[in-house]
Amino acid sequence: MFDLFTFPLLAKIGLPLVGLPVLIHLINVLRHRRVKWAAMDFLLQSQKRQKRWIRLKELLLLLLRMAAMAAVAFMLAQPVLRNQWSELLGGSETHHIVLLDDSYSMADRGAEGVAFERAKQVTLRLARQAAAQGGAQRFTLLRYSQAGSSNATGKHDWVQAEMGDMLIADLETRLAAMNVSQTAATSAEALEAVRSLPERSEDENRIVYVVSDFRAGEWNDPKNLHAAIGRLSAEKTTVRLVHCVDVSHPNLGIARLEPEIGASAAGVEQFIQVAVTNFGDATARRIAVSLEENGHSRPGLAIEEIEPGETVTRRFRVNFPTSGQHTLVARLPADALETDNVRYSVVDVADEVPVLVIDGSERNRDGFFLASALDPGGKVLMGLKPQIESVSFLRKPERLAEFSTIFLLDTPPLDDVDIAALEAFVEQGGGIGVFVGENTRGRTMSVSMYRNGGGMLPLPLSISTNLLPDPVENLPDLEVEQHPIFRSFLAMRNNPLDDVRIERYFAVPDDWNADESADVRVLARLRNGAPLIVEKRLGNGRTVVVLTKVSPEATSLGSWNDWARNYSFLPTMMSLQAHLAAGRAVQQERLVGAPLSLALDANRYHSQLQFAIPDGKRERMVLLDASKSAEGLLAEIVQTDRQGLYRAELRTRDDDEEQRLFAYNVSPPEGDLHSLDVPQLAARMGGLPIEIHRAADLEYDPEELAGFNLSQPLLFALLAILIVEQILAYFCGYHPPARRSAR
Amino acid sequence: MPESTSKLLHPEAIHRIARLEVRARHVVEGFLSGMHRSPYFGNSIEFRQHREYAPGDDLRHVDWKVWAKQDRYYVKQFEADTNMRTTMLVDVSGSMQYGSGPMTKGDYASTIAVSLAHLLLRQQDAVGCLAFDDAVRGKTPVRSQRNHLAAIIQSLEAASPANKTNMYDILRQAAETYPRRGMMILISDLLADVEGTLKGLRMLRQRGHDVMVFHILDDDELDFPFNGPTRFEGLESADHLNCNPRALREGYLDALEEFLDRVRRGCAGNTVDYALIRTSEPLDAALAKYLSNRLGMHHRN
Known part of the structure; x- marks a missing residue:
């Protein structure tokens, strides 16, 4: 109740004084005068006649005097009448927690201004109004970009700060300097971070204001939000959503900019993919994508049109003449949201890309044919360096990390240690291609490597069998699916794959069904329907099994196929290698906000290094001391809140300088500016005890926000009470001027 | 009457004179000093x-x-050739004890009674006195000797005010005690049963007495000027009342006025001379009223 007063102490002191008239009355009753009276009959008669009326008048008089005391107390304490907006801010002992959405979609610029600027205004208004309320008001501000961290409490801009003019001034200054982050932090993370705040006291009234743009991407399916808000409500915390965006603007964003294959070699031409998403509601036409290669402009791309909600991918060729790291930047023309109009990529170019070939075949003939395909020699430069090893090489798992692709050719059964090392390699983004042969033990492999779908092998094997000739229909032996491996041949009228002859292959058990697992896909079948090439995704990497032998030469079981002699073999193997290596590339994509860790060899590098962090058009240098551990040096920076190219500058023990580049990009889905309007939001949040407000509805005059001071009306009320009291007292009392006596 | 004399007859001045006899003489002589001739002094057979x-x-x-x-x-x-026989009936009940000024109602009544007695005795009229409350407390026969005044004074001083007034019985008793026609002067606050009082007065009239009532009331009783929480305790009864007198004043004055009206009408109806006297008024007022009354008395016979 006392939170209504500007000076609650005066109200607390003054209100008991309301009882003063009663006290005076009681004292007077005790201190009455005694009069020996003769004409008692007349007195008793008068008293009997007027008893009720007298009591009523006296009671009224007493109440009026009490009311006058109350009016004086209230007037001095200055009660303030607040409007609906004030009620939004709760009463005294209130802890206001503002969750300010600074994810990059808040940079949305429209005719009505930038969403984040409006959010900042709302925050400032909330703080000002809370300060004007009086009572114990505390304030916590948490930006979404800070909430994702595990230690969110330490990253609050203010935690339980006492409200006051100092805080408001500080808040105003700091809000003015605050910019939209480039993170895609979510409301759910921010709401969850509220729970990590210090525990509330018993009488604390806690209000959480979610000041956000409420993008459809997150709020359309708000299961985790429901859970977070439900938990807060259970803790008697009020949740209020303040919507800062009224109109959804169209927006284009670059979703992807990456090499088609995982690793490339210097001097080898390769394709780079750029994908552009249209987040608007209308078809976007004639989109020009400008490109930069190593900081220099290069011919851009034009996309004729993109349907609403669609993503269009275009590829362009690059040829990096030297090894090392090369940068690519793609840009879109300006639109409502600038942040997702640019995308950075760092392409690692090696002199040669090593490929591990584990060959178990007789005289390594399989390895010979595969290596010939991957590195034909002569003037043809493929950039790949096949390294043929025996099965024993798998015993050195630490060396597997040097490769992005491993081929297992006609290997005898592997032991469990080898299989575990290979599966770990795949899960970390590596790719394994498996070719069978006469050394392959189908049932053993099924048990050790398929493990009923739990292992790296996509399917169980039974035994090798001959593909019976079909002289009648003369169908091609190989039927391929739409897949990047076969991209080169799909548009060809005379497909060389049709000429491939398969004579022997490994059959699979009849009860195996490729559709049982979403991770498994059959890429090619034989004409009898049996799968020949099957892929399985495992972790970040993938395994592709080819159920025939590499070598076309005759074996003890006869000839398996003639594919290696067909000219489709070389491009297919190149594509297969690129496809297997692609897992590493995807894994290396870094999003703004993720810490940048760099593991270094302690024997080669000094522990001191510095990072160049992009900061607008300039760079900011951060000196760092890498932490030492048994595995080497580990350097980590967490200030990855801007997209762009990060550069680590290293110094070797030989005093040479090295640098590593890292591309940080924003999360593309955050660029979807579709926002839920208030009714939609209310529908999604149905059943939860929350309040939803538009920022525009809350733009009140500061004086109006401060509420209506009741002191003046109370003064008039006091005067009225005193006048009525005087009149009533006059009628209740004895007044000599109106002398009347019995005659 | 000269102003200096009037001042001397004021109750405050009279109050200072302790002895009732001296007080009466002071009143009467002060009163007579301004008059050239008493209408009753001279030929008694005309x-x-x-x-x-x-x-x-x-x-x-x-x-x-x-x-x-x-x-x-x-x-x-x-004209009658005999001396007039006057009997004074003086109320000495508890209620007469009240007094806000220098004199209580009882003092005032006694002073009037003695003053009148003195006046009458000076002109050889016979005077008797009867002090009463609920019963007769002092009785003096009707005599005309000069020294009879002392007996009257003694009977009044001996009667200490205490009990309630029982007017009818007293008046009946007076009528029986003094059967010869004469003048009856009732000096009282009349705070008793009004009907009984009027009935008693009627009876006196029927016995052929000239009756005169001096109704003595205090200023407080007539004006009720009390203020602040007060506990009123009955002088004649055990009644008490805690009240805010300001609130009861109006009702009290209404009731008092109604009482006075009844008394006045009752007296007028029975051809009883009635005079309401405040204890703050000079004492000679009572004597003046008596004398003017005596002048008009012949017209009634």
Whole structure:
């Protein structure tokens, strides 16, 4: 109740004084005068006649005097009448927690201004109004970009700060300097971070204001939000959503900019993919994508049109003449949201890309044919360096990390240690291609490597069998699916794959069904329907099994196929290698906000290094001391809140300088500016005890926000009470001027 | 009356005179000092009027001169030749104890009574006194000796005010005690049963007495000027009342006025002379009222 007063102490002191008239009355009753009276009959008669009326008048008089005391107390304490907006801010002992959405979609610029600027205004208004309320008001501000961290409490801009003019001034200054982050932090993370705040006291009234743009991407399916808000409500915390965006603007964003294959070699031409998403509601036409290669402009791309909600991918060729790291930047023309109009990529170019070939075949003939395909020699430069090893090489798992692709050719059964090392390699983004042969033990492999779908092998094997000739229909032996491996041949009228002859292959058990697992896909079948090439995704990497032998030469079981002699073999193997290596590339994509860790060899590098962090058009240098551990040096920076190219500058023990580049990009889905309007939001949040407000509805005059001071009306009320009291007292009392006596 | 004399008769001045006799003399002499001649001082046997003779009339009173001139019998009528017999009925009940000024109602009543007695005795009228509350507390026979005043004073001083007033019984008793016609002066606050009082007065009138009532009331009783929480305790009863007197004033004055009206009307109806006297008024007012009353008394007989 006392939170209504500007000076609650005066109200607390003054209100008991309301009882003063009663006290005076009681004292007077005790201190009455005694009069020996003769004409008692007349007195008793008068008293009997007027008893009720007298009591009523006296009671009224007493109440009026009490009311006058109350009016004086209230007037001095200055009660303030607040409007609906004030009620939004709760009463005294209130802890206001503002969750300010600074994810990059808040940079949305429209005719009505930038969403984040409006959010900042709302925050400032909330703080000002809370300060004007009086009572114990505390304030916590948490930006979404800070909430994702595990230690969110330490990253609050203010935690339980006492409200006051100092805080408001500080808040105003700091809000003015605050910019939209480039993170895609979510409301759910921010709401969850509220729970990590210090525990509330018993009488604390806690209000959480979610000041956000409420993008459809997150709020359309708000299961985790429901859970977070439900938990807060259970803790008697009020949740209020303040919507800062009224109109959804169209927006284009670059979703992807990456090499088609995982690793490339210097001097080898390769394709780079750029994908552009249209987040608007209308078809976007004639989109020009400008490109930069190593900081220099290069011919851009034009996309004729993109349907609403669609993503269009275009590829362009690059040829990096030297090894090392090369940068690519793609840009879109300006639109409502600038942040997702640019995308950075760092392409690692090696002199040669090593490929591990584990060959178990007789005289390594399989390895010979595969290596010939991957590195034909002569003037043809493929950039790949096949390294043929025996099965024993798998015993050195630490060396597997040097490769992005491993081929297992006609290997005898592997032991469990080898299989575990290979599966770990795949899960970390590596790719394994498996070719069978006469050394392959189908049932053993099924048990050790398929493990009923739990292992790296996509399917169980039974035994090798001959593909019976079909002289009648003369169908091609190989039927391929739409897949990047076969991209080169799909548009060809005379497909060389049709000429491939398969004579022997490994059959699979009849009860195996490729559709049982979403991770498994059959890429090619034989004409009898049996799968020949099957892929399985495992972790970040993938395994592709080819159920025939590499070598076309005759074996003890006869000839398996003639594919290696067909000219489709070389491009297919190149594509297969690129496809297997692609897992590493995807894994290396870094999003703004993720810490940048760099593991270094302690024997080669000094522990001191510095990072160049992009900061607008300039760079900011951060000196760092890498932490030492048994595995080497580990350097980590967490200030990855801007997209762009990060550069680590290293110094070797030989005093040479090295640098590593890292591309940080924003999360593309955050660029979807579709926002839920208030009714939609209310529908999604149905059943939860929350309040939803538009920022525009809350733009009140500061004086109006401060509420209506009741002191003046109370003064008039006091005067009225005193006048009525005087009149009533006059009628209740004895007044000599109106002398009347019995005659 | 000269102003200096009037001041001397003020109750405050009289109050300073402790002895009732001296006080009475002071009042009467002060009162008489301004008057040239008392209408009652002089011939007590004076011709009044002629009346036609009726059988049974004393032949000594036949006016033979008229018979000689007119041949008709007329009888001559004269003023009474005896001294007037006056009885004072003085209320000494508990209620007479009240007094806001220098004198209580009881003191005031006694002073009036003694003053009148003194006045009457000076002109050789016979005076008696009866002090009462619910019963007769002091009784003095009707005498005209000069030293009879001391007996009256003694009877009044001996009666200490205490009990309630029982007016009817007292008046009846007075009527029986003093059967000879005369003048009855009732000096009281009349705070008793009004009906009983009026009935008693009527009875006195029926017995042929001239009756005069001096209604003594205190200023407080007439104005009720009390303020602040007050506990009123009955002088004649155990009643008490805690109240805010300001709130009860209006009702009290209404009730008092109604009482006075009833008394006034009752007195007028029974041809009883009535005078309401405040204890703050000078004491000679009572004497003046008495004398003006005596002047008009003949018209009633």
